[in-house]
Amino acid sequence: MIVGTRGSQLALKQTKDVCADLSKITGQDIEINIIKTKGDKITDSQLYNMDSKGLFTKELDKAVLEEEVDFSVHSFKDLPTELDEDLEIVAVPKREAPNEVLISDKSWDELTEGSTLGTSSLRREAFCNLYKKDLQLKPIRGNIETRINKVKDTSLDATIMAQAGLKRLNLDNNIKTIFPLDYFTPAAGQGALAVITRKDSDKKEVISKLNHYQSMQEVFGEKSILKELGVGCQWPIGAIARFNNNKFNLYSILLTQEGEILKECNETGSIKDAEDLGRKIGMIFKDYV
Incomplete structure (x- = not known):
């Protein structure tokens, strides 16, 4: 089998982890094909100032559709809300911690007025403004190490x-x-991976064995909020689903870029109804965007 991935250190690590798990199932080695995306080539612009649909996925989707690769591995939060009709997310491996974190020599409380904070995320900018930190926000792109x-x-x-x-x-x-999840709420799908194949792929069944049901339902619930709204990076939205003690909870917050809270929603229900709960929140948010 051949997998398509972006070439960043993180993308390669994520893909190699998925391939290692899949090799244990199939007993076969998997060839890695690195594909450069439009998002990798643009390094001097705020993501939300661009047409972000498929920015980090379009070229990988093309490779899967044209059978250059058998499947692709993505950070789930990079996926557009609508996939090509011939593609399918067949597996979401067990999710890593979805939290946001601060990288600094100073604590969050020690970052005083005028401190410089780098971000190219509209959501992160909105949360900084929500907490009235009066930080000097500067665009930042590049890989994690950069x-x-x-x-x-x-x-x-x-x-x-x-x-x-x-x-x-x-x-x-x-x-x-x-940061606690309810203080600095992450992007929908953060911490999760998506493994994508063609709907008619003969490899689909074996690849689907990588799926972690709870993780898939969490991120599908979160993404369904954006799908219902029809938005990606255009509005600052945080969303997090958690399944604890047999209870499935989906929380989401909609802000303005200036940090005003437009609406918060918290829905609880069955894990199998995750996407319905997300659509319900999305419909509520429609009145505020």
Whole structure:
């Protein structure tokens, strides 16, 4: 089998982990094909100022559709809300920690007015404004190591990142603060991976054995909020689903870029109804966007 992936260190680590697990099932080695996406080529612009649909996935989708590769591995949060009709997410491996984290020599409370924080995320910008930190927000792009180094070399006082990527690359010693999920709510799907094949693929059945049902239902619930709204990066939205003690809870918050809370929703129900709960929240949010 052949897998398609982006070429960043994180993307390769994620893909190699998936391939290792799949090789245990099939007993076969999997060839890795690195594919450069449009998002990898653009390094000087805020993501939310661009047409972000498929920014990090379109070229990989094309490779899967044209049978250059058998499947692809993505960070779930990078996926557009609508997949090509001939593609399918056949597996979501067990989710890593979805939390947001602070990378800085200073604590969150020590970041005073005028401190520089790097982010190209509209959602992270909105949360910084929500907590009235009066930080000087600066665009930042690049891989995880690049962003960490910009803090270390004092180009920035801080940046905010996903805990999952740092853990996967064994760089979590750089974390200053792990934010609670209800304080700095992550992007829909954060911490999870998506394994995508063609709907008619003869490899689909074996690849689907990588799926972790709870993780899939959590992120499908979160993404269904955006799908119902028909938005991606255009609005600051945090969403997190958790399944604990046989209870499935989906929380989401909609903000303005300036940090005003437009609406918060919290829905509880059966894990099998995750997408219905997400659609319910999305319908409520429609009145505010």
